[in-house]
Amino acid sequence: MTSASSDTFSVWAPTADAVGLVLDSADADPIAMTRTTDGWWCSTVVREQGRDYGFVVTGDDGETSDPRPDPRSARQPDGVHGLSRVHRVDAARWTDARWTGRQLAGSVLYEMHVGTFSPGGTLTSAIDHLDDLVELGVDMVEVMPVGAFNGEYGWGYDGVAWFAVHEPYGGPDAFQQFVDACHARGLAVCLDVVYNHLGPSGNYLPEFGPYLSAADGPWGSGLNLDGPHSGEVRRYIIDNALRWFDEFHVDALRLDAVHALHDGSAVHLLEQLAVEVESLSTHLGRPLSLIAESDQNDPRLVTSREGGGLGLTGQWDDDVHHAVHAAVSGERQGYYSDFGSLEALRQVLTGAFLHAGTWSAFRGRVHGRPLDVERVPGSRFVAYTLTHDQVGNRAAGDRPSVNLTPAQQLAKAAIILCSPFTPMLFQGEEWGARTPFCFFTSHPEPELADAVRRGRTREFAEMGWDPATVADPQDPETFRRSVLDRSEQSEDQHAGILRGYRELIALRRAQPELSDPWLGAVRVRCGVEADDGRWLIVHRGSLALVVNLGTEPSRVPVTGEEVLTSGAVVDHDSVFCQAFGFAVVRTRPVTG
Structure with missing residues (x-):
């Protein structure tokens, strides 16, 4: 169990020689904290709501840091480099006492990015468009990461203050209001969380303790899940997940890139998380879902623990996307090279994966593991015609609607929405939005901004894209162009697509054959x-x-x-x- 206290100030810093508590101002004199036997440092000062604070850490080299935010900070009002602020969710503000939750199976998901979903770019302004999602037939809103990150806008996958809500989105109170508004409309909320790495700016965790592993992942150092002191690091991740479910009433978490979670423990972090989430679900009396993103095509993620799996509720299925998109669009570059045939489409619609212990020409090796379709239902696989990745990781962030006819877009939608999988839409897809969804960042550090630009250009050049077509992620206009233009819906072409999506979702809801999750019957x-x-x-x-x-x-x-x-x-x-x-x-x- 954690030694953190909700009543007084405490922090885990097992390798520190001393830790001091700074109150109200970064210039204040530190108050010495007391070390306990488990690596926690404690103070008798009471945590008062709204009070600013930070910690100074003295390492074994005798050097003392500047005031740092709390690794478990609930609010960062002045950004990820500033002091933390004591914040508790006000239980009296909730109006969802009758909300009984919604399971993943049978739901239609809708992925949204807070900063571009509405012109206001906040959680509060997003509420104004929730009724549109209800009319569309959506059951669960999947929100891209809201954890605090440096800069004003970005995708959110480089967060560093995992317990805080990004202030430009409205902070924790706005997120509470958003979840409450969703529940009032019968919409469940799935939150995208990132536990496989931290962002490059504002990551002070190594100054407190061995949070990071020695091995580098694709986006930087991964988390210490199986080394010395890893017990508290695992606790840090699991406590964060449980907090979103308990304090913020979310219904599901989408776990980013779990293949980058390197854990050699006998009990994998994901299995431990699944066990604790199931316990919390029982206590709260409503279903709680864990949805993984993984590129390994390993059905053990969503196989029950009794069946030898990790027991997660669902996982994203890129093979379905690739098979559908390649078959309709004709694109064959990059990872689409393995897809495009009708046989590939048949295989994913009946077995979830194209690569299931079979050869992948794109990877140059055997990939994946076969799915037991009699034991694992198709509803555990989230299927889509596009996602933030599939659009934003194109050089210009161009949506399929720019290159495909309305008929092609609706054909893709029909395959997904009439499939045995759990369908998900990406914001604006339902009317064939033509605004791009680019990769955008707002790193204030010039060196980091230049590194992101160069890396982006180099990555696409290696994939054969013309460097001139690569959107500059640091250009504010790249972000502004990515904001949805809802006026498009009044145009005949877009209105026809929207009508088609509504009819398909309504049909799926009305006909039990279409929501039947068993692949063996397809x-x-x-x-x-x-x-x-x-x-x-x-x-x-x-x-x-x-x-x-x-x-x-x-x-x-x-x-x-x-x-x-x-x-x-x-x-x-x-x-x-x-x-x-x-x-x-x-x-x-x-x-x-």
Whole structure:
């Protein structure tokens, strides 16, 4: 158990020779703290709501730091380099006492970035558009990271004050208000959290103790999950996760890049987290979900602990995205080189992964592990036509809507929303938004800003992109161009896409065959591209999704009654589809 106290000031600094508490001002004289046997330093000073404080740490070299923020700071009103402020969530402000939560299975997710979701760029201004999501049919809002990071705007994945809410978004009170407003509308909240690394600016954790591992990950040093003193580091991560569930009432956490969590312990951090979240869920009386992002194609993440897995609720599934996008767009660069065929699409729709212990030409090796479709439901895999990564990690941040027709966009949406997976939309996708979503940063340090620019340009040059097309992440205009333009929805083309999304989501909600999560019941038929067209039929019980993925009209051999069509006509013995048209038909009567 942690030795941190909520009543008095304390901090974990096991390797420090001395720690002092600074109150009210960075210029104040430090108050000596007392060391305990477990590496914690404590003070008898009472933590008063709204009081500013920090710690000075004297290392074994005799050097004393400037005042540093609390590693568990609940608020950073002056940024990640300033003093911390005592803050407690005001329980009296909650109005969601009747909220019973929402499970991942059966939900439609919607990913949003606070800074670009609304013109105001805050959690409070985002509330003004929640009713639009309800009308769309969304069940759970997935919020990109809100942990405090340096600078005014960014994606949030370089946070350094994990317990605080980014002040430009409105701080912790605004996040409480946002979650409460979502629950009032029947929307669950999933928060994106980053436990695999810390950002490059404002990371003072190494001055307090061995928080970081010696091994470097793709984004810098990883966390010390299995070395000396790792018990408190693991506690730091798990306490952070539990706090979002308990104090802020969130319903799910999306765990960023868990493949970068290097843990050789007998009980992996993710398994320990799953156990403790399950206990908290039982206590709170509502479902709590853990959703992993992983590039390993390892179904053990979402396999139950009884079945030998880690017991997470769900994971993002990039293979589904790649298969759908490549089949519709024709793109084959980079990791799309393994995808694009109808057979690849069939495999992911019936087995979740294309690479499941099979050869990946892009990686030059065998990748992934097969899924037991009889034991692990498809609802544990989050599927999408785009995400912040799939858009923002393009050189210009261009959305598919810039290069694809409305018919192509709706064809992709139909495949995802009629799939056995848990669907997720990315903000603006529902009306085919044409505003980019670029990678943007606002690092105030010139050297760091230049390093980000150079790294971004070098990365895309290696992938074959023209350096002239790479958006400057530090240019404020790059951020401003990424803010959604909601006026687009009034234009006929965008209004038609929005209507199509609403109809597809409503159909998924109305028809139990479409939300049935079991992959073993899915049957997929594909056209022979050289002979009779490039079409796809996905059988879901008594329903079938028919999609023409070719650039020419095609007559697809399936018999059924029309349920929903877009660019298609249902005849007595076939479905005639325009290029990228689709139809949902009932192929046999419902019995029982």
